[in-house]
Amino acid sequence: MTSKRLLAKSTDNPGIQSPEENVTIARINQASILVDVDFYDDTEKKRLLGAGYPAKARSALEALAAKPLAIPTSEFLSYFLFHRKGFEGYGSYEEIQRRTVIAENYIDTCLRFDGTSVGLSTSGLSRKDITEHVGESISLSVISRLFGLNEADWAPLPSLGGKGALPSFDFSIASDGKTIVQVESKGSAVRNNARKELSVPNQKKSIHDKKVDLSKPGVQDPYPASVRYGAIIALDARPKSRAKCWLVDPDPESGPYEPNTLKLLKRMAFLQSWIGLLSPRSQLSASLATRLSDLMTLRDPFELDGLPLLRGNGEPIKYASLSPNSPHSTFLAGKSRVVDRPAGGIVVPVRSDLLAFLAVREDLVVIAAEQSFASILGFDYTASTRLTTVECVLPKSRAIDINVPSDAVTSGDHVHFDLEGEVHCSPSGLVFGYLPIPG
Helix, strand or coil, X not given: CCCXXXXXXXXXXXXXXXXXXXXXXXXXCCCEEEEEEEECCHHHHHHHCCCCCCHHHHHHHXXXXXXXXXXXXXXXXXXXXXXXCCCCCCCCHHHHHHHHHHHHHHHHHHEEECCCCEEECCCCCCCHHHHHHHHHHHHHHHHHHHHCCCHHHCECCCCCCCCCCCCCCCCEEEECCCCEEEEEEEEEECCCCCCCCCCHHHHHHHHHHHHHHHCCCCCCCCCCECEEEEEEEEECCCCCCCEEEEEECCCCECCCCCHHHHHHHHHHHHHHHHHHHHCCCCHHHHHHHHHHHHHHHCCCXXXXXXXXXXXXXXXXXXXXXXXXXCCCEHHHCCCEEECCXXXXXEEEEEECCEEEEEEEEHHHHHHHHHCCHHHHHHCCCXXXXXXXXXXXXXXXXXHCCCCCCCCCEEECCEEEXXXXXXXXXXXXXXXXXXXXXXX
């Protein structure tokens, strides 16, 4: 099939929309989100810049608090859309479809992207789950910059339910290979986020109350960490206001984890989760699941460093180029692909006139198959957003939910067609976007 003319327009310079313009998830048109990072008060500043935190993290935090932080929009969206994947409601194609529909509705109707930052679309009360998700997205982006982390390093912690269950600094834990980092995120909808109003003081109290409970004699933290951060994100509906991030200090406590092992396991789980979703029947997906299970049971997982994943015939898993001039490998045969980049995956109907594109860079496929732990621990890509073309491949059974383009081609049980849209590449190697279907 011949692709449509490629449009590849860089969005390095943020576009500015007027307040009256209706911004949708398929047309956010800004390269970054500015966030004002600050210490909650002088007491918290003294603690967060104290000797209990690594020197590099303290230095980086001072720099972040000195001027607005520009978070790439692709990174923000990656956390907002997918951070809890594999943890709650993201285990299958159907669950992903349901979640993408919800996320599209949230962004289109509840959030404001004005070319500068992110805020609320109206001054009325916002749904709690929306502000919580935005708070988590910004919190993880902020703390990642203190330790050189990306989305592949973070995993949400399960809440401990039941009567008498201990509070935990849940939401997210990660490791940079030396330090176990934990973040407690809070999100607030306020009238003016230049002030600590409405729920913000209560959220600060909640974070510190957990610290008090966990520091009582005889109490053992169920999720110990080397360092902890509390982050309170406040959004308002004032025109051109920036998102606000106040940082507080829950006491750190050393835990039983070996930091480099934790980092390896979380990155392997990230690879297995995404490759398993995008190519569930592949030998790579099955081998990754087996290898992750092995790593979790070994006393020293690094014994398997450099041992490639194997096919059923004992040969290492490798993927040849689809054709001499193709940027894609055979791993993406039959999948939806960015026409000019080695990246691909699946498309998911959101509405009759909108598809979600969920993909990975092929670099991650190679890294996953080769099992060089240095490569797994080290991948970190430059975030970007660009207008481009995606060759979409959709099963006919799912194409009945959309307005199939008139130039679509049917081959076997699948429908093939090209769509243009903004595609985001995140630091973890995820590639995603929302693709409008022309009327």
